[in-house]
Amino acid sequence: MDKIPISKTIRITEAGYNEEWLQNQIWENPACLGYGDLEGITKEAAISSGGRLDLLFKNNDDDTMYEVEVMLGETDPSHIIRTIEYWDLIRKKWPQRQHFGVLIAERITKRYFNVIQILSNNVPLIAIQANIIDIEGQRSLHFTKILDAYEEPEDEIGLVNEIIDEPFWQNKSESVLSSAKKIFEYTKDIYEDSNLVLNKTNITINTHGYNQMYFKKRSGKSVLVIFRYGSQRDEIEKILQENEMNYTDDHKRFRIQILESNITENEDMFKRIASLNNQWWRN
Template sequence: MDIKFGKKVFIRNAGKDEYWLQDLIYENPSILGLGNLQPVTKEKLQPSGGRLDILLKDPVDNTMYEVEVMLGETDPSHIIRSIEYWDNERRKYPQRQHIAVLVAESFDRRYFNIVQILSLNIPMIAIQADLLEVNGEYIITFTKILDIYVEPEHEEDAIVVNESFLSEKAKWTLDTVYEFCKYLTDSNKLNFTKSYISTVFIP
């Protein structure tokens, strides 16, 4: 396999600007890796006077993606704009699901931690755009570094753990416990959980 090495180049240093990146995403939404999205509009005027870089939608369920693009490293104003424009569109079309998407060439660790915290309450995706120079040619890639937060299910509440469950999932462990119990008093009871098995001695 012939492996070629590339080096990261900032988009401005390659002679391109933010509008070039916006146009690239708007004309090819699938490069973000968010599915078969469709372009709706770009540079959409907002009530606050700013402009939403790109508005995309999922043709299947009409989920709207408010995309804010920034060259270089993300900063607080980029994060605030993304949330503000997401909220504007959410209020305008409350019957649809809305997702804020931040696209930048780099995410400072401190600000990325803030985005992670905000994503617990706001559906937010962070995508890093990397322009690579390989043998004099440029290749651009998009990597999702933060996805929408999904609250984990409480498996202990959803799954009933009993002797039958462990016999199917951890038979060797169950057999070992039974073998060990032979050396104990006959008056004992086993309690089953997903994490461990406990023995209760009955006087």
């Protein structure tokens, strides 16, 4: 049996680095945040309130902007307040664009995670932990998404006589509709007797009343795909890593964010995931 080395997490300061170093690492490689190929707009920008925004990025595909505040050690109230304040000020400067406040720290405790999660119901906040991982003397900077941006609540109660059909979703998010239809076509022979169900806030692939996959709207043309993994977690996670997917593990479900334009090239990945997912469900 192959021996797999055990990693250990060390503090960034223990490795001899400081907050400026961490900022520079993110500035030079913003894709590490997991939101695509971002363009750096400003660094340590003076804000009208008197403070300085650590980093400001923009996604050129949809003009979404990310206001990033970095802190070593544990996050604290001032870190959270700064992130929200700078998000609000930049949002007012460019009101036609979608904005996300990104809070990065070495550790986000359960106490402050709960606070951030509550605030995220009204402010689109993203929380990320940054650490250095040491594996037998080889070190790498690792980012873990703790909380993704606010999503529309699961409220299926619509207006009287409101019709939820393809024209509804073409108006709401054509990218979600197109992505769901493509993946449904890829997996319909795996999920036997499945159908595509259009709800007000999501689209699902449903088999005998069981939702195998959920599709939700995200910023721009990004789509959130959610599915349970059951006893197949490790196998499915390996597939996601092989395909360099941006994913999070959320209460026995994987959540992946993907551009509609990348769905077709990942057809085999979705088929493999569906096969494992269906195997667990049937057993």
